[in-house]
Amino acid sequence: MNNTRTRFSKWGLPILTVQQLVLLAVLIALSFLLGRLSITTQILRISFVFLASSLMGKWFGPIWTMLVMVLSDFIKVSFFSGGTWSPVMAVGVALSGLIYGAFFFRERKEEKLSWWTIALAVLAITLIVNLLINTAAIMILYASHRSWSVFMGMLSPRLIKSVIFYPIQLVLTYWVLNNPAVLDLSKRFF
Template identity: 80%
Template sequence: MNKTRTRFSRWALPILSVQQLVLLAALIALSFVLGRVSITTQILRISFVFLASSLMGKWFGPIWSMLVMVLLDFVKTNFFGGGNWSPFMAIGVAIAGLIYGAFFYRENKEQKLSWWTIALAVLAITVIVNLLINTASIMLLYSSKHSWAVFNGMLAPRLLKSVIFYPIQLLLTYWVLNNRVVLDLSKRFFNQ
């Protein structure tokens, strides 16, 4: 097989079979359910939607993951009481989808992912999306003042949450992506 094609195939938008579309629909439903199970305080929201997003990245690659995650964000926000949809927050969602797909997608879907791959992906999501993009988006949307002082003030509680939640997200992501059921589903739906 041509190595150039293999290297860039993860960035393609492949046509999905009916079975793969059904699996994607199941992940969308799982994302809705996990979004409802989130832990929310006045300042922070802890959600387990990343598990469905990680599976999307593993099975469907960065482009499908990005498109579906942005669509999910739009639908959840506008139709299920999440407030008003924001293109600023959608940027973070889109980048998260790209990161999940770029790190987790493999031609051989049955291949286990290493601790390092998952650790780097979760770190990239945590720093780039959760801390930088989402904090800046929240500042732009909800603060009348846009300054580094306001950004840093909003970043502090989010940083604490990220430090505490990072190992939890890492362990759960590793367990979900590499468990026997997921590997069997990979073989069943993506055996080429």
């Protein structure tokens, strides 16, 4: 392994092989598919896209995961949902990619991740991204009046959803990231 590859790997920006690029493309497609199966209202969104994002973070690190998630979000919103892409919402997407990569990326990809690591990552995503950043972004984009009371009014149903969905996301993330098939793919591609 040359010195350049080692230096970039520590930052989570490894030079990707063709097989790794194909795997990344499959994860992007999985992300699109899981996003289509989501339940969405103006305030709430229940989705399992976090599974594909977690795998990206485990295999490709924080920088690749952030870049791919933002690009995927742009493509998904601009071309498939008929909406308008918003850089305000992209802040949460970018931060999610950084968090997934920072918590899940390991030099030895076949290592199992601990419950604590996954619990902290899911908690950080839930509190910082889902509750704070995304709620503020929704208020900025959709509320005619912006105030603390409007933010709290939008936060209430999102908080209930987060309390219910946190253990589900925790168990599913742990199961997917430490699944023998995923660990086997880690050995074969990385």
